[in-house]
Amino acid sequence: MLIINCPYCGERDQSEFSNGGQAHVARPSDPEKLNDKEWSEYVFVRSNPKGIFFERWVHSHGCRKWFNAVRNTATDEILKIYKLNEKPPSLDEFTNNLKTPSGEPELGSGNFTVKK
């Protein structure tokens, strides 16, 4: 169970929040101009990486405000939280100090407990 720092309400339990998937997927301003493939990319396709992920959260049982978060999907660490109108941080800010419990590989399970 995570603690999420709502930019408007402060640190709260994860149970008050809902995850909104990948962040920074803007709704096309003129959908009619897109062909079927381009439009379906927007409607159906989202990324789901292992590691650093920019995603959306909403404080659904609190202030009902949306915000963005940078989370390491391998460890669940929330590395940064920023408001919708704030500039997204650069990916480089995180890749260098990626902390995983066991220096696990980029793909595959993180099930290691013994330090080698």
Place this chain on the structure above:
Amino acid sequence: MKELYSLRGLDVFQKDLHQIILRGKGDEKFKKIINKETSLSLPPENLKITQNDKFLLAKHSFDQWNLFYLDRKEHKEVLKMVSNFNSHEEILASDYSYGQVYFEISGKDKNYYLNKLTHFDFRIKKFPNLSMAQTLVAKIDCSIYHLNDKFIITCNCSLEEYFKERLLDAINL
């Protein structure tokens, strides 16, 4: 005001209050309109409360406020106020008076009992006097207002019985 439960360390009252939810930008104009109707200034930051002898104003987030009447009024007076606010196109005011129920909880063990129903951190360093929070209590959306030694907890009126039953259950066990 109705006493629901009273035991050593905990007192629960149910109250009748009038409440208006306000939405808007919070800019100078908004400030003026609020001040004109209530003589209140806006709370300085999110989750803070300002009050005078008639009203209490809580800031829920950057575009949402909650106005409580501290005294009883006829409903039409509240509706008049709502309509005054709504005459400005940049404000949405909704009357919440009877759509919500209000519980006043006090006593030295109130945090202990409430923490049987919610994860919320009631410690004074996290939830100081004259602040508010929207959170889950007994799995339902509630707003909690910290006024001196008391908490006012509000939830939807359809959940009144459920909330009281949960509260009683938590107190008994």
Place this chain on the structure above:
Amino acid sequence: MSSINNTKSFHLISSQKVSFTFDGKKITGFKGDTIASALLRNNINLVGRSFKYHRPRGIYTCGIEEPNALVQIISEHNEPNARATVKRIYEGMIVESQNRWPSLKMDIGAVNNLLSPIFSAGFYYKTFMGPKGFWKKIYEPIIRKTAGLGKPPKEFRSKSTHHHHNVDVVIVGGGISGLIAALKFIDTNYDVLIIEQDSFLGGTLNNSKKIKEINGLDTIEWIKKTEDLISKSKNIKILKDTTVSSYNYSNHLIALEDKAVGSLPPNYKPELVLHKIRTQHTILANGYIERILSFRNNDLPGVMLAGSFEKFIHRYGVVPETNPIIFTNNSSTFSLLKSLVELNCKPSAYVDNREENSIEKSTLDYLKNNNILFYTGAEVEGCDGRNIIREAFIRHKGNIIKLKTNMLCVSGGINPDVNLFTQSKGLIKWDDNLFTFKPENAFQNTIVIGSASGNFNFQKLNDEIKNKLNFLKGVNDTKIEIISNVENDYNISEIWDIKPEKESLWSKSFIDIQNDVTVKDLRQAITEGFDRIEHLKRFTTNSMGTDQGKISSINSLGIVSKILNKSVEEVGTTIYRPPFAPLSFSAIAGRNTYEFYDPKRKTPIHSWHIDNNAVFEDVGQWKRPWYFKNKKGETMHQAVQRESKQLRESAGILDGSTLGKIEVKGKDALEFMNLMYTNAFTKMKPMTSRYVLMLGEDGMIKDDGIVSKINDQHFIATTTTGGAPKVLADMEEYAQTEWPNLEVYMNSITEQFSTFNISGPKSRAIMRKVFSNIDFSNEKFPFMTFNNFKYLDTEVRIMRASFTGELGYEIYIPPKYALELWKKIFHSGKNLGLVPYGTETMHLLRAEKGYIVVGQDTDGTVTPIDLNLNWMIGKNKKDFIGKRSLSRFDTAREDRKQLVGILPLDKNKKILEGQHILEINKLPKKVETPIEYLGHVTSSYHSPNLKHFVAMALVKGGKKLMGKKVYVSDPSKSETIPVEIVNPVFLDPKNKRLLS
């Protein structure tokens, strides 16, 4: 064999006697005894039968790590698999042993032991492969009867509760390290929670005489004084009888408190409390666990861990056996030796695997001075006995020495308890001197201290804790001076399993005593290729019991590393997962069961509904009247037919308070509404309403409702009962994330207005009687208009709308005034035939009219075009949510499933919802190839007004099939029902009634 009481250690037990029953026999112990200590005091050592082989088993440990002594507590709702070594007795407690039949001493299942060659590793996977059907009918019932642990508990309503804590520091374990850490926080600004699994503090200080004095006080005195100091500090709380079972991310701990310790809680109080704790820092001071050694028949009753034996002596004041043999490979057993000698109980032999030169001089001197038979560089090869150990065989310098004994105390070394640390995602590292894993890198704000960190030296404790807690501002300085009775340093020789001298079916060297896994099973599994530790675990079930292999999982790594000729580090360990110790489902569920399973929402009219015999239906969390039982014996069908008929003849009223209502306002409200809904609102006149649809971006219908326009800046939208939270959330989402440039705000006003739907030919007359000052004529109050009216000291909003196809009105009133108005309407409508109706009648009436219900006639794959609702799409609008998807190739297909009406050709035929639409009139007896079907029935009701079934269906290319004869399946027979595909509007297609 015989036990004696250690009267000197009665600081933990008063002399009060307590009686309970074990397998029907009355046993007397002392207050404070666990079931295990009371049984040992009464010389009972056989307490259970093993999981697979039904071998006799005794008490192996003295704590939470117990693999064997699992019992069923009959007096606690048959609580199964309780550890006899943890559970304290109380007067009248009823305990039974498990997994034996017909009795503990005469167990028929024990024949499994002789069949053991077929029960080897992977037995279940290999054996029960066929023939088909055998698993369900033969194998599973037999396995269920003979294998397994306790029986399921009795059905009962638990009163277990949950409790949340928010603190700065949690100290897990109230032993010496935990207490020293706690002293650092006395009267500081930190909120501290100490969690102790026992009923008292002190941990291992209560278990032995290793420490003589702390700060000049006897250890027990020091614990008392320290507890006193801690209790006086307002910022520190102690939870006793509480075991931390999980350590999750964000320093979130789950701990279980047992309230039935030493007495049953009163029946109106919880038996268990699940604590959910959020903390800034977690200090793990949860100590160590002693491990076993694998030798022949190391599972016999009478074999016990040495540290546990000593714990029984000091903690519970019972010496389980006066002259046991001690078998060790490390220095921790010296204090047991001393404890026994000081009580005039001489061990019959001391077998140390270490060579003489690595054994502490003090130990050797003590053995010699007290004239104790001892062997160095020796090992116990095995032991024999039937229901209790009788002989032990010692291998010393190549010889086997047979010794008679009643008990064998074993120590294979001690391990820091790293379970919680690894749950927290901390990394552990193998220590080549201590032959164990130690915590290395913490992943969270976790500090591990004392023996849990691998520090087994008391003298170093204070400095260690000081150094590790130094970074916390404002903690106290502590001075701890310890005088010990034993050597401070710990050493150990490496030994995991011992080669058996003789082989027989009976002789087994166990590695997992609870799950009956032997060393041979490990070898066999590796031979078969399961050489990865995670695979090995699953194949052999090693360490998969309720004890999670607490006393043996490190041994299995040692054994595997030797077989594979790899280092233990390379072998690695399996993941430690929560829970640390078993916890009851009732504790996890807490109060969120039965009436509290889901919050219940009730409308202001609820009490009236109950008084008028409403039968309720759950719609989301709402309780809605389903139908009203007019008189005794009226069936649902009869009630619904009556309500539906009466409404079309005179009038009906429905409590629609549960409908979602959203107020939308702002400079850009019009543009926002145009984007959110398919409909066009620009040309809509103020104070009028419209039936609306909301789509997802995929073009599928998400919700419907009515939007009322006050002006271009102010709208009120209604939603379906179930869709209300989602629609508001979606509006907020789009307003915040996609169109922040639009100035628009929305509030849920669902609860601020109670809603009544009055419809039927007499509804106008009734409205006139209730609101005599309002003009309800068609001219002044046409269809789909609304207005606000003063009412008492409040306002009502009345809208002319209908979901039944009849003339109808919707009344919106603040809940405080709702019940009174409802009663008034009833009073006024009495003579005009006003009938209250429920959701079922509502569904029936709308189906007669061909109106859809989102979620019944749609399922997230249906577009407005599929439902012939093209007229609701604002085609001239540049954009709205889902618009682009309506022209996607798949959404624009002509052979999509489309909504049609279904009319049975034989008017007496009954059509059921969910049935298939087929092109064949008879289903084959045996289906060889899949039968093609055209679609399915989404709604079907018997219409009392038309006197036949009316049904709607989603049918492939349905729009082009009007008038076609097809068939509807009937689940009770292979015959199908011939039907005609028709327009779904069965009643009043010209809306004469609606607009009357």
